[in-house]
Amino acid sequence: KAGVTQTPRYLIKTRGQQVTLSCSPISGHRSVSWYQQTPGQGLQFLFEYFSETQRNKGNFPGRFSGRQFSNSRSEMNVSTLELGDSALYLCASSPIQGGETQYFGPGTRLLVL
Amino acid sequence: SQQGEEDPQALSIQEGENATMNCSYKTSINNLQWYRQNSGRGLVHLILIRSNEREKHSGRLRVTLDTSKKSSSLLITASRAADTASYFCATDDGGGADGLTFGKGTHLIIQP
Numbered sequence: 001k002a003g004v005t006q007t008p009r010y011l012i013k014t015r016g017q018q019v020t021l022s023c024s025p026i027s028g029h030r031s032v033s034w035y036q037q038t039p040g041q042g043l044q045f046l047f048e049y050f051s052e053t054q055r056n057k058g059n060f061p062g063r064f065s066g067r068q069f070s071n072s073r074s075e076m077n078v079s080t081l082e083l084g085d086s087a088l089y090l091c092a093s094s095p096i097q098g099g100e101t102q103y104f105g106p107g108t109r110l111l112v113l
Numbered sequence: 114s115q116q117g118e119e120d121p122q123a124l125s126i127q128e129g130e131n132a133t134m135n136c137s138y139k140t141s142i143n144n145l146q147w148y149r150q151n152s153g154r155g156l157v158h159l160i161l162i163r164s165n166e167r168e169k170h171s172g173r174l175r176v177t178l179d180t181s182k183k184s185s186s187l188l189i190t191a192s193r194a195a196d197t198a199s200y201f202c203a204t205d206d207g208g209g210a211d212g213l214t215f216g217k218g219t220h221l222i223i224q225p
Contacts (some may be wrong), residue, residue: 090155092156100144100146100154103158104157111151
């Protein structure tokens with residue numbers, strides 16, 4: 001099976017802009033989770049989607065949002081970008097909601113100038 | 114918030130030696146997992162140990178879990194240059210509300 005894919009792999013934006021990141025889970029996986037990784041805060045949970053519904057959300061402002069489509073693909077949106085949003089955004093999929101083992105994609109590296 | 118804390122933050126050893134990394138966490142867990150990350154890429158799942166298990170093996174990996182001390186260790190035996198990576202422990206409290214909670218990782222360098 002193909003692994004988790006994320007697009008784009010690299011992105012440069014300026015403050016105030018918005019960005020949309022995409023994640024395609026492993027075929028058959030219905031849960032998609034998003035994580036933010038920064039040198040200062042490490043890996044932090046953003047949210048989890050299952051059956052097109054957000055099931056869980058981490059401690060991030062409302063500027064961070066997402067959605068999941070009927071084919072389980074997910075998008076994450078960040079509005080009004082701030083310099084501190086520069087990070088590696090990782091998507092992970094699992095077969096079920098709250099699945100124990102998460103299968104991670106390669107990530108999207110976002111740089112906000 | 115970070116639950117796991119890995120120790121040491123960085124470790125450099127010679128190829129062929131064993132590498133041991135430790136992880137401490139704060140709250141009760143359902144399971145603890147170890148992941149590897151190469152050069153800022155995605156994470157690769159290595160091994161999962163449940164709260165009712167004390168030790169688990171997978172190839173050259175050995176994981177122990179001490180729930181009374183809220184700590185875990187990852188041992189990589191007979192290290193290889195390809196083991197150079199960052200290693201993260203991640204805890205799952207079983208509630209799913211916070212996803213996996215990761216530590217800040219141990220950066221392992223294997224010297225040829």
